[in-house]
Each structure stands twice: as structure tokens, then as C-alpha cells.
Amino acid sequence: xxxxxxxxxxxxxxxxxxxxxxxxxxxxxxxxxxxxxxxxxxxxxxxxxxxxxxxxxxxx
Amino acid sequence: xxxxxxxxxxxxxxxxxxxxxxxxxxxxxxxxxxxxxxxxxxxxxxxxxxxxxxxxxxxxxxxxxxxxxxxxxxxxxxxxxxxxxxxxxxxxxxxxxxxxxxxxxxxxxxxxxxxxxxxxxxxxxxxxxxxxxxxxxxxxxxxxxxxxxx
Amino acid sequence: xxxxxxxxxxxxxxxxxxxxxxxxxxxxxxxxxxxxxxxxxxxxxxxxxxxxxxxxxxxxxxxxxxxxxxxxxxxxxxxxxxxx
Numbered sequence: 001x002x003x004x005x006x007x008x009x010x011x012x013x014x015x016x017x018x019x020x021x022x023x024x025x026x027x028x029x030x031x032x033x034x035x036x037x038x039x040x041x042x043x044x045x046x047x048x049x050x051x052x053x054x055x056x057x058x059x060x
Numbered sequence: 061x062x063x064x065x066x067x068x069x070x071x072x073x074x075x076x077x078x079x080x081x082x083x084x085x086x087x088x089x090x091x092x093x094x095x096x097x098x099x100x101x102x103x104x105x106x107x108x109x110x111x112x113x114x115x116x117x118x119x120x121x122x123x124x125x126x127x128x129x130x131x132x133x134x135x136x137x138x139x140x141x142x143x144x145x146x147x148x149x150x151x152x153x154x155x156x157x158x159x160x161x162x163x164x165x166x167x168x169x170x171x172x173x174x175x176x177x178x179x180x181x182x183x184x185x186x187x188x189x190x191x192x193x194x195x196x197x198x199x200x201x202x203x204x205x206x207x208x209x210x
Numbered sequence: 211x212x213x214x215x216x217x218x219x220x221x222x223x224x225x226x227x228x229x230x231x232x233x234x235x236x237x238x239x240x241x242x243x244x245x246x247x248x249x250x251x252x253x254x255x256x257x258x259x260x261x262x263x264x265x266x267x268x269x270x271x272x273x274x275x276x277x278x279x280x281x282x283x284x285x286x287x288x289x290x291x292x293x294x
Contacts, residue, residue: 026180029117061212069215072252076222080249083241084229095241099271102248109215109255118260121251125267132244132272139279140237 009051016047064112064172067165068105075101075161089149092136092200097158099129100193104165107185111169116178123185130192137199150201159190216256223249240278247271 024039025031079101082094103125110118137144166186173179198204226246233239247270254263 023184026177026184027120027123031177061214065212065215069218072215072222073218076245076249076252077225080222080225080229080245083245084225084233088238091238091241095244098245098248102252106252106255109252113258115260118255121255121260121263121267124264125248125251125271128268128272129248132275135272135276135279136241139283143237 012051012054013047016050017043020046020050062112064108068108068112071101071105071108071161071165075158076105087147088140088143089147090151092133092140092144092149093151093154093197095136096130096133096193096196096200097154099125099133100158100162100189103129103189104162107165107169107182111172119178119181119185123181123188126185126189126192129189130196133196134199137196144200144202148200148202150197152197152201155193155197159193162186162189162193216253219249219253219256223253236278236282240275240282243278244271244275247274 020043021039024043025036028035028039076098079094079098083091083098103122106125107119107122110116110122163186166182166189169182170179173182223246226242226249230239230242230246233242247266250270251263251267254260254266
């Protein structure tokens with residue numbers, strides 16, 4: 001993996017993470033520290049899964 | 061009983077009643093269209109009920125249905141594809157009417173909620189609902205020829 | 211008057227259940243059954259049990275139709291192969 005593709009992958013993961021974390025913050029009822037921590041970790045896992053899924057459907 | 065619950069009752073009795081009649085009689089193409097439209101009508105009335113009972117947590121029901129309703133319709137579109145090749149299940153007039161009702165409900169709820177996170181959540185639910193409904197309608201009318209068959 | 215929405219939801223459920231029994235073809239029964247799942251979810255919601263309604267909607271709107279349609283498809287294919 002060259003530096004350029006690694007940068008693109010990191011940017012994509014970051015974009016997914018931001019979108020998913022924002023979605024989490026919108027959907028919960030009360031915003032506090034615990035919710036923020038849980039949302040950030042779940043959004044990180046979700047970003048990995050979302051990138052894997054995106055790569056699986058666009059192989060060509 | 062307030063106006064929101066009254067609106068939900070009218071929407072259920074009119075829209076969901078019509079969908080039930082459509083899904084129980086007639087050719088297969090009409091039945092799948094009625095099944096598709098029933099999910100968006102029921103989702104809109106669930107959102108109205110959430111506002112009527114003044115429980116914001118009830119919006120999650122509408123969110124779940126907005127995501128899973130089109131999925132259910134896509135299941136039918138995929139597995140009934142052979143039966144639907146003869147008569148395409150296209151009813152764009154009805155689809156756009158339902159989309160208009162959904163948009164009106166979401167806008168009214170947004171006005172009632174006022175600016176804030178609740179309004180953003182309602183807008184996300186509305187976008188998922190309308191987008192999913194349109195995608196499912198397109199799939200039923202044979203719009204995705206590339207992924208058909210099998 | 212406040213119970214009107216409960217009455218409407220129960221009537222819809224009863225109608226959907228009757229229609230699901232009256233329809234003969236399994237594929238069309240699955241269509242009616244998905245509506246029955248939706249209406250049951252509404253009934254649970256108006257009876258102030260949204261947690262039950264949530265799981266009912268999740269199971270009834272996508273999962274039950276998928277299972278039934280997959281079974282119908284498998285049975286039809288087996289019938290075409292010559293009753294094995």
C-alpha cells in the first residue's frame with residue numbers, strides 16, 4: 001500500500017466516522033459523556049464496516 | 061385526544077384501510093404496490109402518534125419502519141420478480157401522493173418540534189422514508205433491470 | 211373518543227388477519243401477513259407498549275415475509291424438479 005492509497009483510506013474512514021457519529025448524536029435522547037464515548041467507539045466500528053461494504057460492492 | 065392523534069387516526073383509517081383492501085384483492089402487481097405504500101402510511105401515522113402522546117422516544121418506531129419497510133418491499137420485488145415481469149407494478153400517481161402526505165406530515169412535525177436535534181432526527185427519518193419508498197417503487201416497476209433475475 | 215385510534219388499529223388488525231386466512235396463494239398471504247405485522251405494531255404502540263411494538267415491527271415488516279418467500283421459492287423449485 002503506497003502512501004497515497006493509505007491517505008485516501010484514512011480520509012474515507014474519517015468521513016464515515018464523522019457521518020456516523022453525527023447520526024448517533026442526532027438519534028440519542030440525552031447527550032452526556034457516556035453517550036459521546038459510546039457513540040465515538042460505535043461510529044469507529046461502523047466506519048470500518050462501512051468501508052469494507054463499500055469496497056465489496058464497487059470492485060470494478 | 062388531540063389533533064395529532066386525530067390526524068393519525070384518520071391517516072390509519074383512510075390510508076392503511078385502503079392499503080389493506082388493495083393488498084387483499086386484485087392482481088399481484090396491485091398487491092405489492094399496496095404493501096409498499098402501507099409501510100409509508102403507517103410510518104407517518106406512527107410519527108404523528110409520537111407527537112400526539114408527547115413522547116419523543118416513540119419516533120424510534122417510525123425510524124425503524126422507515127428503514128425496514130422498504131427492505132421488506134425489496135424482498136418481495138426480488139423474490140416475485142418472475143411473476144412481476146408480465147405486469148409491471150407501476151403506480152407513480154399513488155406513490156407521489158403518498159410521498160406528498162409523508163412530506164406534509166414531516167414538515168408539520170418539524171414546525172411543532174422547533175429547531176434542534178429533534179427536528180434533525182425527524183428530517184432524517186423523513187428522508188429515509190421518502191427515499192426508501194421511491195427506491196422500492198422503482199424496484200417494483202422494474203427500474204433496476206441490471207440486478208434482476210436469478 | 212380518545213380510544214378511537216385503538217378501535218381503528220384493532221379493526222385494521224382484525225381485517226388483516228381475516229384477509230390473511232381468506233387469501234389462498236402463499237406468496238399473496240405473505241404480502242397480507244407483512245401488513246398484519248405493521249398493524250400489530252401500531253396496536254402495541256397505541257396501547258403504550260412501544261418496546262413490544264418495536265420488535266413486532268422489526269420481525270413483522272421484513273423478517274417474516276423474507277422467511278415465507280424463501281420457503282415458497284424453495285418449494286416451487288423442488289416442485290419443478292419433479293417432486294424430490
